Amino acid sequence: MNKIIVGISDQKLCKSPDVLVTYALGSCVGICMIDKVLGIAAHIMLPDSSAIPNDKNKFKFADTGIQLLYESMIKNGAAASRITAKIAGGANMFATTTPAMSIGDRNVEATKKALAKLGVPIIASDTGLNYGRTVSFNASDGSLEIMSSLKGNKTI
Numbered sequence: 001m002n003k004i005i006v007g008i009s010d011q012k013l014c015k016s017p018d019v020l021v022t023y024a025l026g027s028c029v030g031i032c033m034i035d036k037v038l039g040i041a042a043h044i045m046l047p048d049s050s051a052i053p054n055d056k057n058k059f060k061f062a063d064t065g066i067q068l069l070y071e072s073m074i075k076n077g078a079a080a081s082r083i084t085a086k087i088a089g090g091a092n093m094f095a096t097t098t099p100a101m102s103i104g105d106r107n108v109e110a111t112k113k114a115l116a117k118l119g120v121p122i123i124a125s126d127t128g129l130n131y132g133r134t135v136s137f138n139a140s141d142g143s144l145e146i147m148s149s150l151k152g153n154k155t156i
Contacts, residue, residue, distance in 0.1 A: 006030070006041045009060035011069050013040045013076060016140040025089035025133045027104035029111045031066060032137040032144055033073060033120060035082035039139030040073050046103070047110030062110035070118050085120050086144045086156060087111055088135045090127040104128065124156035 001017040008028070012020055020041040022030045032041045046052075049061035058064040074080060090108035108127045115122055126133065126146050136145040147153045 006043050008043055009045055009057045009065075010043055011040065011059050011065065011072070013038065013072055014139050015039070018139050020137040020139070021135070023134045025135060026091050026093045027089070027107060029062070029087055029089040029107045029127065030133075030135045030137075031069065031085060031087050031111060031115075032135070032142075033069060033083050033085045034139065034142040035073065035078040035084070036142075037082075038073055038076055038078045039137060039142065040069055041135075041137050044107060044111065047106040062107060062114050066111065066114035066118070070120065080119070083118075083120050084123045084142075085115050086124045086137070086142070087115075087122055088126045088133050088144060088146050088156075091132060092128070092130055093132070126154070126156055 004012050004014050004020050006012045006020050006022045022043045028045050044062045044065050045060045047062050049064045090104040092102050092104040131150040134147045143155050145155045
């Protein structure tokens with residue numbers, strides 16, 4: 001088993017028995033998709049690429065990054081009809097009174113919208129609230145372990 005680190009605005013593709021790990025998700029969202037053959041994960045920072053149209057890193061945004069993840073899975077043999085997703089993160093790390101400043105909520109909403117557009121069901125999630133998470137995605141069985149110093153560990 002290899003532990004593969006998925007960094008900020010990054011995506012990785014792996015196969016069983018590898019594990020994908022993303023550390024310290026705050027307002028960012030970790031997206032893990034699997035089709036029983038392949039596992040893939042991403043770490044998005046922002047909900048919408050239209051605010052920064054010339055940014056070369058398309059994995060930074062939910063609207064472009066999730067599409068590229070999906071295409072990468074298909075190119076590597078995944079069947080669209082078997083792809084499911086688990087998501088974690090999207091916390092609101094700082095108190096705010098304006099919805100526009102709630103980046104975590106906006107990231108989660110954009111992630112759900114992008115996955116729905118592709119027809120990829122979200123089968124489990126741990127999002128929102130006000131605490132960070134580290135996630136570990138097991139490509140062997142699709143389990144997503146969520147670790148938090150404030151809330152403990154759980155597997156979805």
